[in-house]
Amino acid sequence: MLRRLRAFLILCALVFAPLCVHARSSVAQPAWCGEYRAAFAHLQRVPSPDPWFEVYKVAPGVFAIYEPRQFEEVISYLILGANRALMFDTGMGIADIRKVAESLTPLPITVVNSHTHNDHVGGNWQFSSIDSMDTAFTRANARGSVAAAQAELAPGNVCGSLPPGFDTKTYSTRPWHITHWIHDGDKIDLGGRTLEVISTPGHTPDSICLLDRANGLLFTGDSFYPGAIWLYAPETDLDAYARSVKRLAALAPHLRMLLCAHNEPVANPSVLPKLVDAFNEVRAGKIPSTPAGPGKVIYRVGGISFLMAAP
Numbered sequence: 349m350l351r352r353l354r355a356f357l358i359l360c361a362l363v364f365a366p367l368c369v370h371a372r373s374s375v376a377q378p379a380w381c382g383e384y385r386a387a388f389a390h391l392q393r394v395p396s397p398d399p400w401f402e403v404y405k406v407a408p409g410v411f412a413i414y415e416p417r418q419f420e421e422v423i424s425y426l427i428l429g430a431n432r433a434l435m436f437d438t439g440m441g442i443a444d445i446r447k448v449a450e451s452l453t454p455l456p457i458t459v460v461n462s463h464t465h466n467d468h469v470g471g472n473w474q475f476s477s478i479d480s481m482d483t484a485f486t487r488a489n490a491r492g493s494v495a496a497a498q499a500e501l502a503p504g505n506v507c508g509s510l511p512p513g514f515d516t517k518t519y520s521t522r523p524w525h526i527t528h529w530i531h532d533g534d535k536i537d538l539g540g541r542t543l544e545v546i547s548t549p550g551h552t553p554d555s556i557c558l559l560d561r562a563n564g565l566l567f568t569g570d571s572f573y574p575g576a577i578w579l580y581a582p583e584t585d586l587d588a589y590a591r592s593v594k595r596l597a598a599l600a601p602h603l604r605m606l607l608c609a610h611n612e613p614v615a616n617p618s619v620l621p622k623l624v625d626a627f628n629e630v631r632a633g634k635i636p637s638t639p640a641g642p643g644k645v646i647y648r649v650g651g652i653s654f655l656m657a658a659p
């Protein structure tokens with residue numbers, strides 16, 4: 349969830365408008381609307397059957413399914429093996445992500461979630477095969493929710509129009525059925541591609557990364573993405589997060605690419621040791637904070653930032 353400059357601009361628009369260089373005179377669209385991330389120019393875009401999503405082929409058999417018009421810019425992944433496919437997250441639930449996935453592969457699809465915050469599980473209900481971490485947090489979220497989904501549509505959160513037929517009043521995270529439990533160290537065989545489950549609690553108790561060791565790909569979920577990493581929620585455990593990113597950093601020498609759950613899909617694995625150092629500096633009290641809305645602050649360390657509870 350906040351991830352980025354965009355969230356800062358929303359804060360700007362709502363709270364600090366007179367101070368914001370990006371604030372626009374028009375109130376019709378949020379300040380970030382129309383921004384373009386240059387990194388996407390280097391990616392191979394492929395057609396999407398639904399204009400809510402942009403789809404990019406980011407590695408052989410790996411598609412990033414990006415939702416650029418909601419400020420969190422969530423990114424789900426379709427990962428293909430020879431026998432079946434895996435959806436790593438299902439997005440906001442605002443448009444039909446299953447239709448997108450089925451336009452990209454005829455293979456049977458299993459869903460695995462990077463964690464069960466609403467912006468990553470919105471399309472879970474559309475799928476019949478869902479592997480989940482065995483935590484109380486996961487079980488609670490699988491019952492669905494209304495409030496978290498509704499909050500996604502707050503003023504300034506959406507750029508342009510919502511999809512035709514989308515009903516803002518009834519928008520919710522629909523319940524889903526967990527068909528299989530997964531655990532740290534499990535290997536998911538897709539046929540010719542194996543994904544390893546790496547438990548990375550911190551952002552939430554059920555956060556995981558997926559490692560495609562043979563191809564040097566690490567799908568990071570919300571443990572890392574280019575914008576400010578959200579670490580303020582009640583379910584966040586900062587000690588666990590510190591341990592998790594240290595574990596990920598140990599993998600960095602063996603990785604070719606990070607694939608992130610917000611903002612931009614592709615990042616360089618060399619950021620992982622820097623992430624460890626940055627977070628350690630924040631926790632050691634060495635980094636000044638900037639106010640970021642009620643009860644929250646942002647810490648910026650080089651190009652890495654964290655949105656956290658105000659001390």
Ligand SMILES: [Zn+2]
Pocket residue numbers: 349463465551570
């Ligand atoms: Zn999250």
